[in-house]
Amino acid sequence: MPERRLAEQLAKDVGRILDRLVDREEFAAEIERMGLHPGSVVNEVARDPAVLARAQVEYEPVNHLWDRMTAHRQARPKAWPADWQPTVEDVRLLYGAAITFFVAALLDLFVSDLLLSRLVEFAVLILTGAAIAMLLFGLPPSVRTWLRWAVDHVRLAAGLPTRWWEIQRELRDEVLIPELRGWLGGQANPQFSTMLRLRDASGLMIPAGQGPLVPTAAVRACVREINRGTSAAVGVAGSRGAGKTTIVDRAVRNEFTDPERARVLGVLTTAPVRYDARDFVLHVHASVCRAVLDELSSPDGPRRSDSRRHWTRRHRLYQLRSTAWTWLRGLIQCAAILVAAFCVIHLGWRRDGDAVMDPLARVVPFAESFEKQPREVISTAPLQGLALVALVFLAAVTVWIAVRSFAIPLFNGLTSAVSAFVDSRLKRKRTPAEAALCAVARQQLRRIRFLQTRTSGWSGKISGMGGIEPVPTRSTANAEQPLTYPEVVERLRDFLELVGDVLITTRLSAIVIAIDELDKIADPDEAHSFLNDIKGIFGVRHCVYLVSVSEDALTAFERRGMPARDAFDSAFTSMIRVDPFTLGESQRWLAYRAIGIPKPFIWLCHCLSGGLPRDLARVAIAVHDLGETHRSLGEFAQAVVSADITDKCHAYVHAARQLADQDDGIPAVIEFLIGMSNEIHERGHGDITWKTVSAGASPGGIRLRSEIDCYLTFCRPYSKSSPTMSASTSTARTPRTTGGQPSNFWPRSAA
Structure with a gap:
């Protein structure tokens, strides 16, 4: 697609999608709160160069498909050459096609009412197909080339709208929704509220590695x-x-x-x-x-793993088995219903001396008379009327079973087959070089996985009773030995160079x-x-x-x-x-996921995570989980820090128990940690009674005590009220050691 036309179409699609997005409750409420007009918001976001750049990346598959269709249209062959002179064989084929069409038309007009009408219709179809084949082969070869081109062009044109719709959905979910959130968050006046009120916090559940990239x-x-x-x-x-x-x-x-x-x-x-370096290089080669x-x-599809490939093959097999069983079950059910219908007919219309099939001939006249005079028929033959109702019910059940067991699976199968066929035709055809590269890749993949062994030879025997059969008995076996590590590296480099020579500038x-x-x-x-x-x-x-x-x-x-x-x-x-992340990058990361997070909560999330995206995602999940029950900044900070301190206490207790045999001061540390965890569970971490604990003497105990000191010093600013600390505690913000012992940072008095 020309760049100008692509830019115009992209801007039109972006504007249309944004028009629908601003009507969503999440965005409409925020736009109304900010006093903005939805049309101006759409115009500003649609003209943002960053948004257009990301949207253009999403539209690349559509652009490639459009370029393929344009190139295919430009390669349109001539349907009829101006200087075509038919040969003798061409003339014979054209005459044969005309005669065959004439014979098929005569059969269809004059013989279709005879007893062999079905056979005649089949013959007409055969003759028509033969006439079309003779006509195609009798015409110039350029006509057949043009017909193949026309079919391929229709398939390309049919696949473009489907791909376009998929890309528009990805553009909406992956680009425009996060960008609209970020734009609204940047336009809003800084909110310094200490109350958290989020209209839609579902975006906070997106993992750190997914979603828009800062x-x-x-x-x-x-x-x-x-x-x-x-x-x-x-x-x-x-x-x-x-x-x-x-x-x-x-x-x-x-x-x-x-x-x-x-x-x-x-x-x-x-x-x-x-x-193992050799195994890893082989793994890279196989990948x-x-x-x-x-x-x-x-x-344009996703990269598939071995498990996914194996699952696809097994899924097709089991799907085929399931379809076959569905058809067999439908046949059995229909057969059972036919038997039941036959029994109903015999109960209602059989007379003495009738043959087996005689009651079947009386059902249709009875149904016609019932349609004309239902009351008289029911009054004179009530049993047969009930039998007719039963037959109608059985017929309805049969139709329902046929639709469920045969029509729906057949329709789904035909739809899937047509879709797969169209997709296969839409794919870019491989060149001979690419086909050869596929063969080389499969061969090397097999060689990486298996050790190939080839054996060839002769055999002979000596028969009894003096008979000797001179047959050669020599044999040879050729086994391919595993490659050495330098050979493995050289094979990988050679294959990468081959891939580059074949695919670079044409595909990659x-x-x-x-x-x-x-x-x-x-x-x-x-x-x-x-x-x-x-x-x-x-x-x-x-x-x-x-x-x-x-x-x-x-x-x-x-x-x-x-x-x-x-x-x-x-x-x-x-x-x-x-x-x-810097504070601004953390704010942008959160703005991509939710609208209306106040600045104090953003600062808290940034401080608790240290700017690490993985920890920021965990804190964002905590905002999502605790935002409904802890709306104020103090309650939320206490809830998050209390949960974290509790987890750390359990971890430090487990680590301290492993040092209990080496240090006499460790039991006091364990007692302190368990008491802290219990108090947090009962009253919250802001109301803990902190106690003094003597330090351990072993290197492991000193290191553990230093970790606990540093962690509690980090958590102390988030308390509802900071504990009163001694002079040595309040002046020391980082661990110091005196004579191999850490300084005592543990609070001495209650909050």
């Missing part, structure tokens, strides 16, 4: 790396819960690809905590093979392979070894690797050149830092 500095850096057009190995570093997985997942799902570039082939894998097969079979713009969870490897030495082992797969043309690593890796990369070079410095071309 455009942070890390997201913009990842967008630049994906669209740079060169091979790269990029480390994505940050603390746990900062959103590394979300960024790499969105990257492989083509959400960071520039609309002017072709889509990318995305592969997402997870680094094992306990790894790339499956992604290539999915791309060439369904470019790059191959993005994301390796997630590398920061979950606890031992830094193991993480270094793992990266050293797999970095041989980096540096392939058209390939961009995104690897989520820990903050230690970021530190080592940024210090490159100062100490000796390490694995992180030599493996990565660049590093992306994923920082926690």
